[in-house]
Structure formats: structure tokens, C-alpha cells
Amino acid sequence: MSNQSILRITRELGEIQRGSDLSLAVACRDIDVRQVRALIIGPPDTPYEFGFFEFAVKFTKEYPTKAPSVTAVTTNLGRTRFNPNIYAAGRVCLSILGTWRGERGEEWSSAQGLESILISIQSLMSSNPYENEPGFEDANSDYDKKNQEAYVAKIRHETLRISVIERLEDYLGIGQERVPGVTVHNVEEDYKNGTEKLFEPFKDLCKRRFLWYYESYLQSIEREAKRHKDGDRFEKMPFEGPGNSMDGTFQYSSLKERLQAVYEKLNEETLSWAIEGQTTVQKEMSIASNLQRQFEQIVENYKENNDSITLDLELVDKNPFVWQLVIFGRPMTNLDGGIFRIMIYLSPKFPNELPRIKFETPIFHHRISKNGVLCYNPTRKDDMKSHIESIIEAIEEESPAYDPRTLVNPEAAKLFWGTADDKKIYNRRLRRSVQDSADFC
Known part of the structure; x- marks a missing residue:
């Protein structure tokens, strides 16, 4: 592969990684930028909502003259076709990839790139994927x-079962039965069988996003459980065939139990970081001294610039892996008079594993779940000052641009982005939680 091609791929990867789009993520091994893994978060208000869909992207030396090949990895070991254009064996049918005939102007060109490919795949994950099948675009009969x-x-x-719950169960070592005798060859099976070296670049991202969207997953399960009885079989679609379908039965009772088990296991893992962190301190490992130094620098910085915001920051039990942040609401804002205690848990693998944030003080906010999980996105992952700044920005912003991927409290989000009267109700409930915050400190 030419240096020009490698530079182009490297630049595109960097742009996506630095970008603000919370629905896309990419990664590659340092030794070969041609072999890329990509993750697409399922779009809101679709059956793919907040699912984790992984793809393997392979670039040839002809790139960008020639499009890369793309293979779906999230296929339930080759047993599940998630879309008319995304096959169980991993094939992704798109004119932009040259895997499907398209209209003039829809073919690949060197002006396109990895991000445009991922956005095109994401567009397949629509609210009505049935119409993606050729010949069914305008199907309006009762049938x-x-x-x-x-x-x-x-x-x-299946989005909840396969792309979310089973993925997290695998990450956390929660055992579940697997169907034996699968012979379909695909990328996911290769990795699980060890025929390719295991590469899981999205493990931490998926764990954090699971905590963000846990309440949305739970609401979806509880809503759908009222519509579909356990054991009812999936309907077979007219375009599905042997080895390329989505077969199974509804099992929402089981999914709810498994979802809750994943949530509890993640909380256990978060708390375990404190113990692991103390061990690294005792061993005088560099990560412990690095976090201690960052903590001291942040405290000093806010002492010198205390006009901008009032906060208190300390280590819990002198452990640099557990920080307690107390934020005092700014005057003349919705947070005025509030006192918010926030726990910051850091992994010994930081920054490869990012901090997990838990609001100990209850607050009614569209970016804070009922369980106190904050949705925030730091600009610099390895800099704890950037994390602190992003936490403050996330809760203080009063007129944010609409982004449903940041709305981790469904009830609060519905009011915040609803009618004018809904917004008034939201503000009243937020102010009430702010006024009550002093009782929890």
C-alpha cells in the first residue's frame, strides 16, 4: 500500500475519533491501519436503538480509488440477518461499496471515505427496514x-439480546448457553475461536454506553413484553431464506433479568477499581502517581481560578482512583443554590478505560439517569481536567443542540424537548431537585 493511501486512511480514522458523533467509533491495531474495526450505535426511534453493531473494514492498496470491503461482525455467529441489506454471513449490500447495483451517481468515488460508508450503513437502520428489500419499497398492503x-x-x-446483552455478558464473563454446531464462517466466529488474535477495541465504550442507556433498554423491554408473550415465534419475512434470516422466539422476561444482571455486574466492576487502585499505589505503579499528580494540579488550578466556578475536589481515603467532586450551582442559573456530590471512579487501565461518573445527589436532568449516571464526552480522554470540565459543561448547558444519544433520562428528556408547557414542568422539577440537593450533602 502506498504511503499516500496509508496517510489517507490514518487521517480519516483520526477525524472520526476526534469528531463529536456519538454514534460512530473506529479503531485499528498500530501495526496495520488497513484492518479497521468500526462500531455503529443504532439510531434512536428505530428497532436498532442504542444497539452495538460492529463491522470489519479492509482497505486495499487501491484505496481511495477502490472502496474497502466491509463485513458485518454482529451476526450472532452467522445465524442472524439484522437487515435486508446486512446478511447473516456478514455481507453488506450497498451501491457505495459496489456490492449492490445502484443508480447513477450512487457508486463509489475517491471523494467518499470511511465516514460516508458508515453513515450509509447507519441509514439502513431505519424505523421501517422492511422497505429496504428491493421490491418492497412501496409495499402498503395489509399483508x-x-x-x-x-x-x-x-x-x-434481537438488537437487545444479541448486540447489547450478549455482547456485555461476554465482556463481563457472565455465562450463558450458546447454540452448538455453528458452521457458518464469519469474522465474529474467527475471533471467538482464536483463529484471529482477539481485538476488542470497543469494550470500554460499550460498557459506558450501556450505563448511559440502561433505562432506555429497560423501558423498551417492559413495553415490548406487554405486546409479545414469552415463547411466541418470530414471523418469517417473504425475503428471508435458509441460513439468511432472523429466527427465534420472544423471551423478554429472560432479557430483563439478564439486562439487570449486566447492570449489577458493571456496578461491581466500578467499585472494584478502588481496591485495584490501592494495590497499584502500594506497588508504586506509574498510573497511580500520574493520577495523583493530575489531581493535585486540578485542585491548584481551581484555587487560582475560583471566579469561574465553585467546587470542591478530594480523594476518597487518599485513593487516587476514587475522586469526590462537589459542585456548587452558579448564581442566576437553574442550578443556583444546588450542592451536588459526584463520585468519579477511575480504572487502573486509565485512559484505556475511562472514568465512570455517579451523581450521589439526586437531580432531575436530561443528561443524568435516574440511577445517577452522567452522559458526558470529554475532549481529551487522558486528561482528568478535561473530564471535570466536561462534567460541569454537561449539567450546566441550558440550551443544548438536540442530540437524542445524550438523553439518558427518558422522562426528563421528553419534557425538556417537548412543548413549552412540558419545558416549564421540566424546569420546575429540576429546580425542586436543586433545592433538595443540600439534604443529601
């Missing part, structure tokens, strides 16, 4: 409408 609802229903179930 097709019934099929559309059935197709959406089973995709939603």
Missing part, C-alpha cells in the same frame, strides 16, 4: 403492513 410490524418487533428483540 405488508402486518409484516412490517412483525419485522420491526423481532429486530428490536
